[in-house]
Amino acid sequence: MSPTIQSLILSSLATGTIITMASQSWIMAWVGLEVNTLAILPIISKNHHPRATEAMTKYFLTQAAASTMILFASTLNAWHSGQWNTMQLTMEPASTLLTLALAMKLGLAPAHFWLPEVLQGSTIMTALIITTWQKLAPMAILIMIHQNLPTTTLLVLGLTSSLWGGWAGLNQTQLRKIMAYSSIAHLGWICIAITMNKTITILTLIIYILLTSMMFLSMNTNHSKTMKDLSTMWTLSPTIPTFILLTLLSLGGLPPLTGFLPKWLILQELTTHHLMLIATLLAFSALLSLFFYLRISYTTAITLHPNQTTISNKWRQKKYKYSKLISTLMPLTTIMIPMLPIMF
Structure with a gap:
């Protein structure tokens, strides 16, 4: 793909998200989502491979x-209320249908089956865009109209996503599929946070994007696609497996790492609203996710794949370069909790 075409596509991708975030009309919000969708399709299919074409078609x-x-x-709501304003969501069937549609766009369970397949057919950097930037526009709509959305539907979607994301990720060995189910589980937590506190929702979304970006960028340093690839990464750069280990533990929500912060705040908010059953089920779903995070951590940091004797010193002979963005994201994925008093 030529640099001119690539810059045009990335500009369209950013423009679509910005249009959706800034729109006060359902028509413009829909236009922004469509521009966003059409811009990502060439990025998914830029590798001329049947898997990439299949992923693009499914997406x-x-x-x-x-x-x-x-x-x-939105048309149904406009027919009922006479307005296309996004804040005038007064018809209950329209709000429920809109919630389900946005859940499908985000990849929330039970409308999540496309996400693991699309990520598996995409490159690592394309998967990074799909799991981070592509979530911003639908999530912005949910946050803007959260007061008019059905709370029960959001809680059920969030709980189902967190449980299914943790459960389905247990049997995976492909890293992109594992990250897809991780994304589904984290979006479930965000969906539940929307019903209670907008500030916690935005904080959870930011931390999710930071952790996911850090993980995908680390995987991209030596194009790791399976857990076996991670076990040989230390021969190229001992630093990257350490980064991956801390990021995975943070994704699992272990204190005192950054990933513990949103889970702690959401569970605290649920108990404040006397939703003990949902808080308990969410905590159990976090244990499911933690299991496969620990499995990858064990493979990355402790397991040594059989190698020749000369390979063990490869990282000393050649300086392995990795993105400076990784060095920037690493402190944010591990030590953001001490910054909590500053943020609130």
Whole structure:
């Protein structure tokens, strides 16, 4: 792909998200989502491979169906209220349908089946865009209209996503599929936070993007696609496995790492609202996710894949370069909790 075309596509990707975030009309929000969807399709299929074409087709069909539901729900609401304003969501069937459509766009369970397959057919950096930037526009709509959304539907979607994301990730060995189920589980936590506190929702989303970006960038340093690839990474750079270990433990929500912060705040908010059953189930779902994070951590940091004697010193002979962005993100993924008094 030529640099001119690539810059045009990335500009369209950013423009679509910004249009959706800044829109006060359902029509413009829908237009922004469509621009966002159309811009990501060439990025997914830029590798001329059947898996990439299949991933692009699945992504397009799912997002097109969700966009159709959004347009239908907004038209239904406009017919009832006489306004296209996003804040005038007064019709209950329209709000429920809109919630389900946005859940499909985000990849929340039970409308999540497209996400692992699309990530598996994409490159690592494309998977990074899909799991981070592509979540911003639908999440911005949810946050803007959270007061008019059905609370029960959001709680059920969030709880189902967190449980299914943890459960389905247990049997995976492909890193992109594991990160897909991790994304589903974290989006479930964010979905539950929307019903209670907007500030905690935004904080959880920011931390999720930081941790996911750090993990994908670390995987991209030596193009790791399976757990076996991680076990040989230390021969190239001993620093990167350490970064991955801390990031995985942070994703699992172990204190005192950054990932513990959103889980702690959400569980505290749930107990304040006397939703003890949901808080208990969420805590159990976090244990499911923690298990496969620890499995990858064990493979990365403790297990040594059989190698020749000369390979063990490869990192001393050649200076292995990794992104400076990794060095920037690493402190944020581990030591953000001491910054909590500054942020609030």
